[in-house]
Amino acid sequence: MKDQREPLDHEQALLAHFRAHGSGEPSAELDARILAAASATARETQQAQIDSDNAGWAQRLHQWLFGSGRQRWSVAVAGLACVGIGVSLTWRTLEQTPEAFDAVPPSVAMSPAAPAPIAAKRAPEQEAIAPMAAPQERMRSQAMARQAPSADMAEAPMASSAALAPMAELVIQSEPREALLRLLELRKAGEQEEAQRLLEQLKADYPHLDIEAELAHLATESPSE
Amino acid sequence: MNAPLTDDDAALLRRYRRGDAAAFNALYQRHRLGLFRFLLGLCGDHALAEEVFQETWMSLVRSQSEQREAVLFKTWLYQIARNRLIDHWRKTGRHQAGHDEYDEGQHAQADPQPGPEQQWGLSRDSERLQAALADLPEDQREVFLLRAHGDLELNEIAELTRTPAETVKSRLRYALQKLRRLLATEELSA
Numbered sequence: 001m002k003d004q005r006e007p008l009d010h011e012q013a014l015l016a017h018f019r020a021h022g023s024g025e026p027s028a029e030l031d032a033r034i035l036a037a038a039s040a041t042a043r044e045t046q047q048a049q050i051d052s053d054n055a056g057w058a059q060r061l062h063q064w065l066f067g068s069g070r071q072r073w074s075v076a077v078a079g080l081a082c083v084g085i086g087v088s089l090t091w092r093t094l095e096q097t098p099e100a101f102d103a104v105p106p107s108v109a110m111s112p113a114a115p116a117p118i119a120a121k122r123a124p125e126q127e128a129i130a131p132m133a134a135p136q137e138r139m140r141s142q143a144m145a146r147q148a149p150s151a152d153m154a155e156a157p158m159a160s161s162a163a164l165a166p167m168a169e170l171v172i173q174s175e176p177r178e179a180l181l182r183l184l185e186l187r188k189a190g191e192q193e194e195a196q197r198l199l200e201q202l203k204a205d206y207p208h209l210d211i212e213a214e215l216a217h218l219a220t221e222s223p224s225e
Numbered sequence: 226m227n228a229p230l231t232d233d234d235a236a237l238l239r240r241y242r243r244g245d246a247a248a249f250n251a252l253y254q255r256h257r258l259g260l261f262r263f264l265l266g267l268c269g270d271h272a273l274a275e276e277v278f279q280e281t282w283m284s285l286v287r288s289q290s291e292q293r294e295a296v297l298f299k300t301w302l303y304q305i306a307r308n309r310l311i312d313h314w315r316k317t318g319r320h321q322a323g324h325d326e327y328d329e330g331q332h333a334q335a336d337p338q339p340g341p342e343q344q345w346g347l348s349r350d351s352e353r354l355q356a357a358l359a360d361l362p363e364d365q366r367e368v369f370l371l372r373a374h375g376d377l378e379l380n381e382i383a384e385l386t387r388t389p390a391e392t393v394k395s396r397l398r399y400a401l402q403k404l405r406r407l408l409a410t411e412e413l414s415a
Contacts, residue, residue, distance in 0.1 A: 011401055018373045023351035024265040025258055034282045038249040041286050120335035137259055194267070 016079050127225055234298030259374040266358050266370040281306040303375050304385050357407040365400035368393055
């Protein structure tokens with residue numbers, strides 16, 4: 001123990017000796033220069049703190065961004081960019097939402113399969129009345145064009161028109177049929193003048209319709225009905 | 226009323242960064258002599274020591290950074306001073322001679338321990354102390370000065386000089402042996 005402590009004692013004695021008898025120290029002028037610089041910096045810091053306490057929000061923001069030596073402005077810019085992207089995405093989503101609600105749902109677009117047997121059953125009648133359907137077909141296509149607001153949605157109205165076709169044909173074929181039946185009744189009743197007016201009206205409305213043939217067809221049908 | 230200036234170095238530095246000039250004054254008085262003697266002992270040139278000493282304190286004054294928590298203020302201060310001096314040597318093209326191999330080899334042999342009468346009869350003449358220091362290899366002198374004037378522990382010196390602790394320990398031991406021998410010899414011969 002004594003042997004280990006002795007070198008330590010010697011070390012401490014030598015170090016103390018050098019501390020006590022070492023020479024050299026900075027000049028008073030150098031001390032004054034350094035302390036003056038330090039005091040000036042301390043005053044500036046105090047003044048900056050006072051200014052900061054009195055500063056408006058714009059100056060505070062500026063000091064926060066650039067005054068601390070850290071690059072806080074980059075964090076602020078990144079934050080603003082994130083907010084901008086978020087707002088942009090939200091806006092785009094809101095713009096697209098109404099169109100999505102207007103679109104024909106896929107369940108409706110797939111529905112033509114159901115009325116297909118009805119359409120097949122009525123095919124002979126449709127062939128007979130096809131010439132009469134021309135004006136209505138034109139009107140219907142115009143209506144369809146109005147229903148299709150954009151090219152993106154073009155397929156959906158086509159699908160829905162296919163689904164609605166049998167119903168539209170029922171409506172179309174009922175009008176000349178009723179008129180022709182009315183004409184038959186008028187002829188049977190001997191009201192020639194009114195029958196003639198109705199005939200002319202039918203010719204005007206359905207120029208391609210073979211009215212007499214239709215009348216003959218209806219005349220054969222009517223007793224069974 | 227000012228708080229009593231008994232804070233540790235880090236607290237004084239924080240107070241100075243908030244604009245307390247008295248805190249800097251306390252910090253300066255605490256370390257001025259040790260730092261200056263470390264620089265003077267290392268370079269042996271009073272003017273150069275003053276220049277580097279001023280640059281070190283000025284860099285501390287101008288810097289806005291706080292002291293890192295893991296490092297003592299004193300270690301930080303001496304590291305700044307040491308780096309400044311090395312930069313100066315590099316600029317002026319001073320060649321740092323590597324005496325380590327020679328001196329460590331030489332002092333590895335058993336050192337005749339001087340008796341207590343010789344220990345306490347060590348030269349007190351500052352010029353002789355300075356001459357004995359100048360006779361040390363640079364690495365040993367640096368470790369001895371950091372220990373003597375900076376009052377740094379061996380692990381702190383190792384961190385500051387980026388040297389393994391064992392190397393620092395052996396350098397200090399060789400430096401002490403050589404200084405003891407040199408000063409005792411001079412005392413005997415006087």
